[in-house]
Amino acid sequence: MTAVAGTAKTLAESAYLRIRDAIRGGALPPGTRLRFAELQDLCGMSVTPVREALTRLTAEGFTTVEENRGYRVAPLSIEELWDIARSRQLIEGEALRLSIAKGGADWEGALVSAHHLMKRIARTTQQAPTVVDEDWNHRHNVFHRSLILACGSPILLSISESLYDRADRYRRLSWAIPDNPRAIEEEHELIFKSALARDAEAAVTYLRVHYERTAQQVEAFLLNKAQPDVSI
Known part of the structure; x- marks a missing residue:
């Protein structure tokens, strides 16, 4: 029974990740009706793990369910955009403050490494300047998590990770803006240097500004009803 339960859990997790990634990457755009047969083909599995995945995705805000x-x-909505942005500013701001206070040499080393690796590759692909390189996206995630990893609170880290995932669909809209005027690399550099210098006030301020600018850009896009290409 244990082996069977473990297999079912693994299948449900796999289905969850595949559907979530399709939503985050734009393969399943906002408002798309999700049919079980199509999702089973996407995931390559039976309906039960797909149903479990959708239940989890609905609880996390990636999908909605309507009776019958x-x-x-x-x-996507401007209200949710700002709710996520403000929540990240509060949660990650406090986590960063704690991380700077508590982090030792290991934290510094991990942060330096994450920042260096993120800078090593271009943010967008050569073939499509408005499509984010998925390797960079992964390194970007690691960098932001490294900033707060020494906060000492598993709960703060868990909430931060959930908010990061919720923000991803909106973040991709900001990345897809043609001729984006933002110097995102410089924004990351300011956060990074302030954290290493143990200047918590500056680091938290730069992080708040970083999220504020992203939300402002996405809000402008949504208000203009822009439809950028956010496919993987």
Whole structure:
């Protein structure tokens, strides 16, 4: 029984990750009706783990469910955009402050490494300047997590990770802006140097500004009803 339960859990986790990544990457756009047969083909598995995955995705805000109408990809909204941004500013700001206070040499080393690796590759692909390189996206995630990794609170880290995932669909919109005027690399550099210098006030301020600018750009896009290419 234990082996069977473990296999079912693994399948549900796999289905969750595949559907979530399709939503985050734009393969399943906001508002798309989610049909079980199509999701089973996407995941390569039976309906049960797909159903479990959708239940989890709905709880996390990636999908919605309508009585007698089934599931849809959750729409994007300015209200949710700012709710996520403000929550990240509060949660990650406090986590960063704690991390700077508590972090030792190991934390510094991990942060330096994460920042260096993120800078080593271009943010967008050569073929499509408005499409983010997925390797860079992964390194970007590692950098932001490294900033707060020494906070000493598993709960703060868990909430931060969940908010990061919720923000991803919106973040990709900001990356997809043609001729984006933001110097995102410089924003990361300011956060990084302030954290290493143990200047918590400056680091937290730069992090807040970083998230504020992203939200402002996405809000402008949504208000203009822009439809950028955010596919992987």
